[in-house]
């Protein structure tokens with residue numbers, strides 16, 4: 001099984017969750033091959049909290065998909081694609097939208113995941129469904145964005161990925 005874990009992460013919470021997901025996948029499935037792709041925008045969002053709030057709000061409001069610094073060549077070989085994002089204003093961060101918009105995901109099995117600051121997954125899963133046009137989007141894994149919640153998410157991840165195809169609607 002070939003898996004892609006594509007994610008954006010501004011302050012490393014979603015990155016950490018992506019790494020734990022990969023670790024659990026390796027222990028649950030034999031012969032799994034995992035690639036990561038970080039959807040890094042060409043122009044980074046500010047590291048200043050108030051500024052990134054403004055910048056992200058503007059991009060989401062305008063449905064702006066920032067140009068990515070680089071992209072992968074193809075998604076054809078992947079059996080399952082995990083898509084991760086921080087919850088930004090109740091939806092996914094715009095660079096994740098940029099990535100989704102650059103390929104045809106309509107026949108792909110997608111496992112969405114996010115970290116958040118108390119608002120849960122918001123409408124991230126719905127927006128991923130809309131943008132990918134995939135009928136095979138699994139339940140969203142949503143983890144509170146602090147170190148202990150993320151480090152303690154392994155058993156939740158195990159349950160979430162156990163039956164990837166069963167979870168998929």
Ligand SMILES: Cc1cc2nc3c(=O)[nH]c(=O)nc-3n(C[C@H](O)[C@H](O)[C@H](O)COP(=O)(O)O)c2cc1C
Pocket residue numbers: 008009010011012013014015052053056057085086087088089090091115116117118119120144145146
């Ligand atoms: C621009 C911005 C908008 C955010 N909007 C929300 C939100 O609407 N709801 C929520 O629960 N958390 C929100 N958060 C908190 C993040 O989702 C949370 O800190 C997350 O774990 C960050 O992940 P990251 O470290 O991978 O960037 C927001 C954070 C930022 C920077």
